[in-house]
Amino acid sequence: MKVGIDKMGFYTPQYFLDMTDLANARGDDPDKYHIGIGQSQMAVVPITQDVVTMAANAAAQILTDEDRSTIDLILFATESGIDNSKAAAIYLQHLLGLTEHTRAIEVKEACYSATAALQLGKDYLLVHPKRRVLVLAADIARYGLKTSGEITQGAGAVAMVMSENPTILALSNESTYLTRDVMDFWRPVYATEARVDGHYSANIYIDFFQDIWHRFTQTYHHQLSDYQALLFHLPFSKMGLKALRTVLPETDSDNAEQLTSNFEQARVWNRRVGNLYTGSLYLSLLSLLANGDLTGGASLGLFSYGSGAEGEFFTGTLQPNYRTGFNQVEIEQLLDMRHQVDVPTYEQMFLTQLPTDGSTQLNNISEDPSRFVLAGVKEEQRQYREQN
Template sequence: MQIGIDQLAFYTPKTYLDLVDLAHTRNQEPDKYRIGIGQSQQAVIPVTQDAVTLAANAAVKIVNTTNRDQIAMVLFGTESGIDNSKSAAVYLQRLLHLPGNIRTIELKQACYGATAGVQFAHDYVRLHPDKQVLVIGADIARYGLNTPGEVTQGGGAVAMTISAEPRLLNLDNETAFKSEDIMDFWRPLYRTEALVDGRFSENVYIDFFKAVWQDYQQQTGRAIADFTAFAFHLPFTKMGLKALRAILPEADETQQKQLMANFEASRVYNRQVGNLYTGSLYLSLRSLFDNATLKPGQRIGLFSYGSGAEGEFFSGTIGDQFDTQASRQWFTDFFGSRQQLTMAQYERVFSQKLPDHDVLLDLSHDDARFVLSGIKHDQRQYVDRGN
C-alpha cells in the first residue's frame, strides 16, 4: 500500500511588493535581491488575514463533499499561531465544516511544523487506510521594515491531504532527521517580528542538509543517481541552490544539468511569493510539479528545515495519477491578477496590527473567501463569504 500526498493546494493574497522597488528605496542594487537572494516579489499580507484564514483559503480547494467525512485529523504547522492555548486547527475545523469526530492539533518547530504533520499523517494512514489527514503549513514571515530580513518576508498557506494510494507523491518509508538546540532564529512571545542570525542560520541549514542526506544514503543505499529532482525549504530561493550545490559533485554532468533545471522549476513560485515558513518546502514541491517535465515513478528528494533547529530528508515517487494541468492554470491566473503595491502602500499594510482587544476591520480591500473581520470580547471573528 502506498501512502503520500494526494492533493496539494496553495493560497496567498493578491497584493505583492516588487523587490526592485524595495531595493531602490533601501539604497540596494536590485540584483542583490534578484540574484544574491534569489527573490523577485513578495506577498504582502493584510491585517484581515492570519494563519487561520490563509489556511482556510488554501484548504477549501481540496476539502469538499467527496472527502470531508474521510478526514480524521487536521495537523496545522505554523509559527504564526493566534492563541497560546487553542490550536489554529480547531478554528479551521469549523470553517471547513469538518466532522466532530476528528483530532485538531497545532504543531510548532519553526519552519519544520508542516513536515512533522506529513510524517505523523503518514503513520496514521498506514494504520487507517480508509482515512485522510489534512496537513497545513500557514505563516506570515515578518522581520520588520528596513531590516536585513525584510527582503525575505512573505506569507501564505499550503494545504495537503495525506491518503492511501495518493495521486501526487508516494512517500518512501525511510527518512533521516536531526535536531539540535541552536539560536539561529527565534521569536520570543513578546515580539511580532522574528530575530535571526542570518549568516549563521545559512551555515546551519547547509550542515543539517549534508548530515541528513548522508544519514539517508546510509539507511537506504540510494545515491544521487536515484533522484530526478530535489525540493528544498526555501526561506529565500538562493538557500536551496546552495544546498543543492553541496551535493552536485556526486552526480555526473548529465544529471547535474537535469537537477539544476528541475531546481529552477521548483523555485518559480517561491521567487514570486517570498517566505512561507512552514509552507515553503511544499510550495517549492508544487512549483516543481507544475513547471518541470516529470513522469510517474520518478523519485523526488525533499529537505525540510526549521531553525532552532530541526532538519529532515525524505523522499517519494511520483504517483500514477500525477496531473498538474489544473494547478498550473490556477497559478497562471493568480499571478496574472495580482495587485502591485507601492512602497508607501506596502509599509502602511505592514504596519497595521490588531489591537489587544475589540475591533471591527474594513474588509473592502480583501477579496478572499475567508477573512478576519475583527475581534469581539477578545475572540477573533471569522467570516466565510462563500456561505
C-alpha cells in the first residue's frame, strides 16, 4: 500500500522586504544577501497574522468536502506556538470547520517537527488507510533587528493532506535519523526572538547531513545516482547548496548537473519568502514540483534538520499526476501580489506585537485581504476571524 502527500498548499503574508533595501540600510553589500545567503526577499508579518491564521489560509487552498469528512488526525508543527498548553491544531480545527471527532496535536522540535509529523501521519495511515491526515508547518522566524540572524528571517505556512494512493509523493519506509543535544539555536520561553550561533549551526547542519546520508546509503544500499533531486531544509537557500556540494563527488557529471539544476528550482520560492522554520523543506518541495525538471516515478531524497539538534533523511517516489496536487497559479499569484515595504515600515511592523500583560487589543483587519485573520486579543484570548 502507498501512503504519502496527496495535496499541498502554501500561504505567506501580503508584505515583503527586498533584501537589497535591507543590505543598504545595514551598510552591507547586497551580494552578501543575494549570493552569500541566497535570499532575494523576506516575508514581513502584519499584526493580523500568526501561525494559526497562516496555516488556516494555506489549508483552505486545498481542502475539499471529502477531506473534511475523512481527516481525523491534525498535526501542527511549529516553533512559534501561541500557547504553552493548548495546541495550535485545535484553533485550526475550529477555524476550518473540521470534524470534532479528530485528534489535534502540536508537534515541536525546531525546524524538524514537520517531518516528525509527516512520519507519524504515514504510520497512522498504514493502520487506517481510509482516513486522511492534515499536517501543518507554520512559523515566523524572528532574530531581532540589526542582529546577525536578521537576514535569515521569514514567515509562512505549508499545509499537506496525507492519504493512501497519494497524488504527489509516496513515502518509502526507508529513513535514517540522528539526535544530539546541541546548543546551536534555541528560544527561551521568555523570549520572542531566537538565540543562534550561526556559524556553529551551519557546521552542525553539514555534519548531520553527511552522517545521516552515509548511514542511509550503507543501510539501504542506495547511491546518489538513484535520485533526480535532493531536497533540503533551507534556513537560507545557500545552506542547502553547501550541503549538496559535499556529496556531488559521489556521482557522475550528468547526475551532478541534474541534482544541481533541480536544487536551483527547489529554492526559487524560498528565495522570495525567507526562513519558514518547520515549513522550509516543504516549501522547497513545492518549488521543485512547480519549477523542476521531473518525471513521474522519480525518486526524491529529503534532508530535514532542526537545530538543537535532530535530523532525518528519507525518500519518496513522485507520482505521475503530481502537478494536480497543488495550485501553482494560485501560489505564484500570492507571491506576485504582495506589497513591498521599505525598511522603516518593516522595522515598525517587526516591533508591533500583541500585548503580553493580559490587556485587550483590537487589530485593524480591514487592510488584510486574507481569508483568516487575527482580530486581536480580548480577555487574554486570541480573536480569530474568517473574512468573506
